[in-house]
Structures are given as C-alpha cells and as structure tokens.
Amino acid sequence: MDKRSFLKIGLLGAAGLFASFLPVKGVASRMLRKGSRRRTGFVQQDLPYAFNALEPYIDSLTMELHYTQHHASYTKKFNQLATELGIVEKPAREILAHVSLYPEAVRNNGGGYLNHVLFWNMMSPTGGGNPSGILLDAINRDFKSFDAFQSAFEMAAKSVFGSGWAWLIVKDGRLRVTATRNQDNPLMDVADEPGFPLLCLDVWEHAYYMKNQNRRADYISDFWHVVNWEYVGKRYALWQKKFATGA
Numbered sequence: 037m038d039k040r041s042f043l044k045i046g047l048l049g050a051a052g053l054f055a056s057f058l059p060v061k062g063v064a065s066r067m068l069r070k071g072s073r074r075r076t077g078f079v080q081q082d083l084p085y086a087f088n089a090l091e092p093y094i095d096s097l098t099m100e101l102h103y104t105q106h107h108a109s110y111t112k113k114f115n116q117l118a119t120e121l122g123i124v125e126k127p128a129r130e131i132l133a134h135v136s137l138y139p140e141a142v143r144n145n146g147g148g149y150l151n152h153v154l155f156w157n158m159m160s161p162t163g164g165g166n167p168s169g170i171l172l173d174a175i176n177r178d179f180k181s182f183d184a185f186q187s188a189f190e191m192a193a194k195s196v197f198g199s200g201w202a203w204l205i206v207k208d209g210r211l212r213v214t215a216t217r218n219q220d221n222p223l224m225d226v227a228d229e230p231g232f233p234l235l236c237l238d239v240w241e242h243a244y245y246m247k248n249q250n251r252r253a254d255y256i257s258d259f260w261h262v263v264n265w266e267y268v269g270k271r272y273a274l275w276q277k278k279f280a281t282g283a
C-alpha cells in the first residue's frame with residue numbers, strides 16, 4: 037500500500053470503520069476537521085469521494101442531495117435532540133444500543149445519522165468485484181456461495197416495504213442478511229434482528245428515484261459495482277478482533 041492509499045484509509049476509512057465503536061464526534065472532529073475549533077456533537081464526515089465519483093452507477097445529483105440535504109438534516113436533528121437530552125457526549129453507537137430509552141425522534145435521526153456514515157464508507161469509485169480473504173470464506177460458509185449471498189441481499193433489499201435498509205450483519209458469529217424499516221440499525225436494542233453491521237444499502241426512494249425512478253431492482257444491481265469490499269472486510273476483521281473470542 038502506498039503512502040497516499042494509507043492516508044486515505046487512515047483518515048477517511050477509519051472514521052467510518054470505527055464509527056460503531058468509538059465516539060464518532062471524537063474521531064471525526066480530531067481526524068477530519070483538523071484546524072477547526074473543538075466542538076461537541078456528531079459531525080457529518082466529509083464524503084470519501086466526489087459527488088460524481090460513483091457515476092454511472094449512482095448519479096451525482098442524487099449523491100449531492102443525499103449528502104447535503106438528507107444526511108445533513110439527520111445529523112443536525114440528532115445533535116439538537118442529543119443536546120436537549122444531555123447525551124451529546126455519548127458515542128452514537130451507545131445511544132443507539134439503548135435507543136428504546138429515548139424519544140422516537142432519536143431512533144429516526146440517530147439512525148439516519150449513523151446509517152449514512154456507514155453507507156458512504158461502504159461504497160467507493162474503485163469498488164465492485166468480489167470480496168476476498170476471511171470475509172469471502174465466511175460468506176461461502178454461511179451462504180454457500182457469493183452468488184447465493186447476493187441473491188439473499190437483493191431479496192432483502194427488494195422486500196423492504198416503504199423506506200428502509202438492507203444489511204449484511206454478524207449475528208452469533210454467523211453472517212446473515214436482514215432488513216430494517218425507516219432508519220433503524222441492527223445495533224439498536226429495538227432491532228428485530230440485532231447484529232454487527234458489515235454492509236448496508238439505503239433503499240429509501242431518495243437514494244435512487246431520480247436515476248432509477250420506481251425501478252429499485254436496477255439500483256440494487258448498480259450498487260454491486262461500487263461496494264467497497266475492502267472496507268467491508270475490515271469491518272469483519274474488526275468484529276473478529278472485538279467479539280469473536282468466546283462467541
């Protein structure tokens with residue numbers, strides 16, 4: 037790995053990679069907003085690529101609106117709520133893990149904040165192809181093949197009624213495909229199927245309607261071309277390091 041790649045992964049990838057373990061505000065404010073004043077709260081990290089970088093699979097205008105409007109709005113509201121509730125110093129992961137204790141708006145906006153942090157990092161202009169290494173081994177173990185995994189993930193993404201997300205998670209040491217409604221996240225204590233997220237796909241209409249209109253299946257097919265398997269593999273390695281012992 038050359039120095040530039042290392043820096044890119046170190047500064048941009050790490051923030052999202054550890055988003056579900058570390059205080060996101062700390063990582064983001066120290067690593068990504070260097071030079072800015074100390075601040076509290078949840079920072080919307082810079083996108084790790086340009087708005088048009090995922091063309092032709094995800095169009096530039098969708099990326100721009102998704103990041104500058106939708107994600108920015110979740111981030112702003114989550115900060116407001118967390119400040120009002122006196123929990124703004126807590127890591128996002130910790131708030132979501134006990135989200136049933138808080139008003140519904142924390143579930144929606146906290147989920148919206150963290151889900152998009154993960155989602156941006158799970159895509160790359162140099163993404164696509166197949167996973168490798170221990171991640172591929174686990175996919176083959178738990179789904180029989182990469183093709184079978186893709187079919188299961190596509191089925192989950194297509195079957196979300198209304199707005200939600202499709203996920204690849206680790207649950208009880210096994211990889212599973214699941215889906216959540218609205219901005220729910222498998223890390224939440226209210227999740228039907230809790231687990232550690234490795235890969236996610238936003239299937240809200242705002243994520244694809246301008247390019248694909250009602251054809252969600254086309255958007256899902258396009259997504260495979262930009263999946264950042266290197267990042268997903270790092271998340272799996274991180275899960276193993278943190279939780280696999282005795283799991």
Ligand code: MN
Pocket residue numbers: 102106152238240242243
């Ligand atoms: Mn979205």
